[in-house]
Ligand SMILES: [Zn+2]
């Protein structure tokens with residue numbers, strides 16, 4: 001298959017970027033602000049019927065007919081990364097680049113408008129199961145270094161299709177943000193012989209000020225160093241590096257915590273656009289990453305990156321996480 005993108009490494013920072021030629025854009029396409037129509041009606045929606053090439057489809061009751069599907073996973077028609085030859089690291093003079101080999105899938109829930117905040121626990125749990133099951137298959141790809149799972153809600157969060165859907169992208173490198181998170185966790189472990197996230201979860205449980213919600217297995221907090229207003233993180237209370245290894249009981253706890261968190265921001269902040277994504281251990285060297293503690297991060301679109309943020313990498317949160325947590329804790333959902 002013809003490759004549609006390449007990853008280039010910044011020679012100074014070591015960070016990777018993707019150069020995608022997917023839509024064969026020309027420079028004049030970038031002139032001005034092109035408004036994308038976001039409120040597609042149901043009749044032109046590409047996600048209304050079960051796709052013929054669906055990679056999986058799960059009905060809510062766990063059995064029964066496929067036509068009663070609640071969640072399906074399909075190949076992305078406009079992938080950023082596509083299956084191809086295993087990434088080889090090439091030189092371009094002084095620079096390094098690699099082919100955008102991997103995979104790009106879309107996780108679709110059946111209802112055209114009903115987002116996570118209005119789903120049932122069972123429905124959210126099925127989505128989590130679809131994430132896990134696809135992850136487990138995709139990580140077997142020998143080119144894969146990382147599987148990124150994320151969800152864009154609303155146009156400001158980057159969604160181009162209104163119908164609720166998440167995405168799964170298989171990458172041939174460990175992405176920079178994940179790499180930094182792994183490195184920080186590893187250094188803390190080397191110094192203290194403890195998982196930094198376990199220490200944080202325990203401290204937050206005692207402190208209570210930043211806890212938004214907790215059940216037996218998961219805790220939802222506003223992080224101490226929140227990067228943006230109303231940023232939320234969901235952690236399993238028990239140490240685990242690999243999100244895909246959740247058992248049924250853990251998945252139920254996770255689904256409930258995710259639904260509650262998203263329902264609270266939808267209700268409390270009047271349905272803001274948001275992104276959420278998973279941070280889990282990279283695929284290779286499983287033993288080496290056992291210090292890591294997987295989690296999910298929710299970032300409501302409460303501000304845009306301006307000159308200061310872009311220039312410094314320092315984000316400004318306009319509400320203290322303690323106040324954000326207190327506000328969200330009180331929202332009844
Ligand atoms: Zn639709």
Ligand SMILES: [Zn+2]
Nearest residue numbers: 195198239293
């Ligand atoms: Zn831990």
